[in-house]
Amino acid sequence: MTTHDEKLTYDGGSTVAVLGPGGIGGLLAGLLARAGHRVICLAGDETAAALRTRGIRVRSAVFGDFTAQVEAETELRTRVDACLVAVKHTALDAALDRVPPAALGDALLVPFLNGVEHPATLRARYREDVVAPAVIRVESTRVAPGEIVHGSPFAEVDLAGDTVPRERLEALAAVLGAAGPTTRVLPDETAALWAKMSFLAPFALLTTRYGLPLGDVRTRHREELTALVEETAAVSRACGGPADPVQALARYDAFPAGTKSSMQRDAEAGHRLELDAIGGALLRAADQHGVPVPVTTRLVAELEAARH
Ligand SMILES: NC(=O)c1ccc[n+]([C@@H]2O[C@H](COP(=O)([O-])OP(=O)(O)OC[C@H]3O[C@@H](n4cnc5c(N)ncnc54)[C@H](OP(=O)(O)O)[C@@H]3O)[C@@H](O)[C@H]2O)c1
Structure with missing residues (x-):
């Protein structure tokens, strides 16, 4: 056999x-x-x-x-x-x-x-x-x-x-x-998944919340972007994943200004959002490890409210 x-x-x-x-x-x-x-x-x-x-x-x-x-x-x-x-x-x-x-x-x-x-x-x-x-x-x-x-x-x-x-x-x-x-x-599943999450979550949440491409988010909402990147990095670190907020911001800055997230495209098309799998999961992990994430909490609540 x-x-x-x-x-x-x-x-x-x-x-x-x-x-x-x-x-x-x-x-x-x-x-x-x-x-x-x-x-x-x-x-x-x-x-x-x-x-x-x-x-x-x-x-x-x-x-x-x-x-x-x-x-x-x-x-x-x-x-x-x-x-x-x-x-x-x-x-x-x-x-x-x-x-x-x-x-x-x-x-x-x-x-x-x-x-x-x-x-x-x-x-x-x-x-x-x-x-x-x-x-x-x-x-x-x-x-x-x-x-x-x-x-x-x-x-x-x-x-x-x-x-x-x-x-x-x-x-x-x-x-x-x-x-x-x-x-x-x-070699490390947690690191692989959190590396992607650390990049995706701030980008997806902010582009969807404001209905703006990455270029506008990183200039007009820089403070929130920085806060979200730092919060996500802290949660990632607590979960055993990588945490490099400076590098994450540099990666956003290197992307074409017109880049949209798939969550944003789903919102534009009126499709269901993967909000719980991204924002929700981030909040649950933060809660589990006692990491304060005030900006993420507010943005996820605003996005949830906008869907109803
Ligand atoms: N697209 C990207 O560029 C990208 C990049 C990185 C990560 N991801 C992630 O990859 C995942 C998939 O995203 P996607 O963009 O490929 O989604 P998608 O284009 O919407 O494709 C999802 C597929 O699932 C099918 N489907 C839905 N319900 C089903 C069911 N009950 N049984 C069988 N098939 C079902 C849909 O079928 P129908 O065709 O019949 O509707 C569709 O073909 C998401 O978690 C996303 O975040 C996507």
Whole structure:
């Protein structure tokens, strides 16, 4: 019998499920399918039907414009090597019903969601030693079912998973890296997730609160940006993550002035926000560690009030 460790050499013939073939999931599904892997997208009836008929069309200045054929199901029924999870937080619980633990077996479960709390949710539902959280730095948008526009001049994945054997992470990183995104394995899951959170939370909360792109936020709301960066860094440090507020501010200053956060784009489109997964999680972690976060608290409350 073939074991997963043998299969995870991924000699061009791995089988990967993608739960939520949207901006992130669709890009990864398209790239993996183009690289010769068997890709099974898990989606609702309509999206699954569209993917079966038309495949996934990717437009990308980095990876080219291409269409890749994928399979599509409404529930995982096939034995896979890995299942990538790329739904939004707001859809996570419902979407996981499409991945019964018995069907997942010992396949890796790799969430690409922003935030820091979902790995615990997944480990409560699936085997601890298969949950391998990833962080992705990219801008990619699902403009229609199966139609993906990759807009950023980069796509970078950090794979972690404190409970997962390192060689399994390395094997998956090799597959992802060969298919497209620059991929590395990081030794510390908490550090990986909080590094992303530390950058994302101040940027997402402020651009969404004021409906302004990053360039205006960093000039017109500099004081709040600085306070949020410092608060987030303090929470990250308390949780065992990195904390470098000076570097975080310098990174914002280096971004193009017109940059928008995905939370801001969701607000503009009238979609549900990942506010609880980002702002809410930050407040819960601050509370747990006794870190004062007055500016974050006010902004999250204002954003919540604006949604009702
Ligand atoms: N997009 C980015 O550039 C980016 C960058 C970094 C991190 N992230 C993070 O990555 C995660 C995914 O974001 P995204 O932008 O890729 O979201 P997205 O474009 O909205 O895609 C989400 C996908 O999930 C699907 N979905 C929703 N409910 C489902 C369910 N019950 N069962 C199966 N599929 C379901 C949607 O299906 P339909 O197509 O049928 O609507 C959609 O294809 C988020 O946590 C986000 O913060 C995104």
